[in-house]
Amino acid sequence: TTVLTPDVLIIGAGPSGAAAASLLRQYGYQVLVLERQHFPRFSIGESLLPQSMVFLEEAGLLDAVEQAAPEFGFQFKNGAAFLRGNERTHFDFTDKFTAGPGTTWQIKRAPFDHVLAKQAAAYGAEIRYGHTVTAVDVDGETPCADVVDEDGFAYQVRPRFMLDASGFGRVLPKLLDLESPSNFPIRRAVFTHIADHFDPAEFDRNKILISVHQQHPQAWFWNIPFADGRCSFGVVAETDFYAQFGDLALDDLLPAILASEPSLSKLLSRAEFDTPVREIVGYSANVNSLTGRHFALLGNAGEFLDPVFSSGVTIALKSASLCAPLLHRFLQGGSVDWQTEYEQPLRRGIKVFRAYVEAWYEGSFQDVVFAVEPQDEVKRMVCSLLAGYAWDESNPMNNNSVKRLATLAEICRDGRAARDALGQA
Ligand code: FAD
Incomplete structure (x- = not known):
């Protein structure tokens, strides 16, 4: 059997895989990306959040997106509008609590993902399209993946570390029995x-x-x-x-x-x-662990919440951004506590998004959205989250979010001024 031995194998060339590949190339590692489809290919998930611009830039991918924008009709985006019967309101992402970009893009994912993958390849990542990972073994000294291409040619990859960026394919969660049910209804x-x-x-x-x-x-x-x-x-x-x-x-x-x-x-x-x-x-999914001795899950391959606040690509890119420097340390022989250094920080922001998603479907956050006034400082805090800044711990609304959202909703429902919310939350 043919055996390839890159430093890192990445399964999937979507946003999390392409960002991780680009970041790892900056450190100089040999990166092999296996993608079962051919790009450009359709994907859902077309609204980015401004926070994602920070991660795209860090991965060296932002210039490529900006250059491709006119050709592919990427739409400048500066906020979110909401409609409910006769009520209309909007959040302006440039007027938010957290510092950082306040604008981004709405993109067709076929060209967008292709642009990212091509840029990762330009940085030296090898991307093999039409190659599917079919089995993995993570019990040995190095992890091993079985791969088959479209002609039925089978081979193995034995990297030093494996990243699962397979999105809804959820390759490692399925093969390693890591899946745990989402607590959201179907x-x-x-x-x-x-x-x-x-x-x-x-x-x-x-x-x-x-x-x-x-x-x-x-x-x-x-x-x-x-x-x-x-x-x-x-x-x-x-x-x-x-x-x-x-x-x-x-x-x-x-x-x-x-x-x-x-x-x-x-x-x-x-x-x-x-x-x-x-x-x-039934798109919501979770896993009981995002990491193992020689592997980590990125983006949707780990947890996916819900589309309502367009958090998917931002979380995918955040996972790559958190993972790459840790993997660099690991590959240099340093020790990494994946649980406390990767999983917990990543999940901290996901938990904030989760609080908002739950409050949305429960109806309370819908009431907040339509009641909160532009002059209220709390609107700027909520706006930060809607712009993707879920990991900003200086934002009071990102701590104890469930309780604070419930309090804010009560205030809004009572018709009291939302500006009092923060003090009472
Ligand atoms: P993906 O983009 O899914 O990429 C994974 C890649 O892995 C795919 O190209 C796939 O072909 C490949 N792959 C799978 N299995 C294998 C295998 N065995 N071997 C090799 N390759 C494999 N997110 C937003 O940010 N904004 C939105 O507006 C938004 N709207 C959404 C609406 C809906 C209805 C849903 C369900 C999701 C939405 N999302 C949105 C979420 C978004 O689609 C995902 O979060 C995002 O695509 C995750 O990126 P990723 O890199 O983790 O995976």
């Missing part, structure tokens, strides 16, 4: 790309739009505009929400759900549905 996302024909007087393309379904507030829609007059459009709800729409085919289901929500229907009255509709069911 939700289903139904989505496509549309020609949106938004009226510029009615909607600012520089923002993602999150719309609450007025009759069913646990259901919500996203609109993520691109720069070419198109947008990503989808709905998320628990599986039983869909029963009222009967047995419609996906292409008919999404317009039917839109038609059941009058305010958003009005905004999208001229939209053209011209692309097949897709779905993902």
Whole structure:
């Protein structure tokens, strides 16, 4: 059998894999990335958060994204807008508590992921497309992966360390039995790309739009505009929400759900549905450990929460950013406590996002979103989180988030001024 021996094997060339590859190349390691698909390939997850710009820059990937933006219609983004019946509000990411970038992009993932992967390759990472990892053994002195390419040619890779960046493929969690159930109910996302024909007087393309379904507030829609007059459009709800729409085919289901929500229907009255509709069911996932002796899980291969605050790519890039310097120390012979130096810090921010996601579906954070006033300092703190700055421990809203959000929601619901919230939380 052919055996390859790079320093590091990365499974998957999505954002977490490409960022980790680029960072490890900066340290000079031999990096092999195995990607089972061919790029450009479709992926969901098109709205970035400003925090991700910090990680892209650190990985040496930001210039490539900026240069590619005009060609691929990447849309400048500076905030998030929310719609619920007659209520409309927005968060301006440049007006936030945490220092750092306040703008980012809305991107089609096919070209975006390709740009990142090509840049990682330009830095010297070897990327093999159409190669699938089928089995792993992490019990020996070095880890070992079995790989097969599209011609059925099988070979092995014995790196010094393995990074699983396989996203929803969840290669190591499945093969090593690391999966643990998510405590979120099973939700289903139904989505496509549309020609949106938004009226510029009615909607600012520089923002993602999150719309609450007025009759069913646990259901919500996203609109993520691109720069070419198109947008990503989808709905998320628990599986039983869909029963009222009967047995419609996906292409008919999404317009039917839109038609059941009058305010958003009005905004999208001229939209053209011209692309097949897709779905993902039961996307939330977790693992009981993000690391082992010779491996670590990055991005979605570890934990995935929920799409509502567009945190996925940011968490994926944060995981690469945290992991790379530790791996460098490890490969230099130093000792690394992966639990306290990688898993715990990464999960700290994920836990903050989780508090917001739970409060969103419970309804309390929806009330905060529509009540909090621009002059309130607490709005700037919430805005930091919505901009992705979940790891900023100086933000009071990032500590004890569950309790603080509950208090803030009570204040908002009572109709009291949100500016009192911080002191009482
Ligand atoms: P991925 O981008 O999934 O990349 C993993 C790669 O690994 C893939 O290319 C795959 O082909 C490859 N792979 C898998 N198995 C193997 C194997 N056995 N061998 C070799 N290669 C393999 N995130 C956001 O930031 N913003 C959003 O607006 C957003 N919206 C979302 C909406 C929905 C409905 C869902 C479900 C998710 C959304 N996300 C969003 C999350 C986002 O899609 C992911 O968090 C992000 O893609 C994770 O990046 P990654 O690098 O971990 O994995």
